[in-house]
Amino acid sequence: INQTLNSNDAVMLYFSAPTCNVCHALKPKLTEAIMDNFPTFIIESIDISQTPEIASHFSVFAIPTVLVFFEGREFLRKSRHMSVGEVVDTIKRPYSFMVES
Known part of the structure; x- marks a missing residue:
């Protein structure tokens, strides 16, 4: 995981478990x-x-949890109650700056 974080500009970690129905739906x-x-x-x-x-x-102590990293630094942490649109909207602007540079 650390190698992935250090060698990629944009990484999302998705934490879940087999018993979590919300995790599998999301x-x-x-x-x-x-x-x-x-x-x-x-x-x-x-x-x-x-x-x-x-x-x-x-x-990470709750599931599902999403962690978004830009250039190896944690940018976003969402647990349990989140929407797809909310996650996308939150990372849209910093991602566009990163891609442009």
């Missing part, structure tokens, strides 16, 4: 919206039931 919609709007984004899915140490490292 993930395909969010993934599609990110790929449609921000083609250079790298999306990593983390199953906290298999790798709880990664969730702990990023201080």
Whole structure:
């Protein structure tokens, strides 16, 4: 994960678990919206039931949780209640600045 964060300008970490119905409903919609709007984004899915140490490292204690990183720095953290549109709208402007540079 750290290598992905350090070698890509735009990364989204999606934390979920097999028992989370909201996680499974949200993930395909969010993934599609990110790929449609921000083609250079790298999306990593983390199953906290298999790798709880990664969730702990990023201080993720609720699922689903989305972390968005620009140039290795955390820009956005959303947990539980989020909409696809809200996530897309929040990252649209900083992403456009990053792509232009």
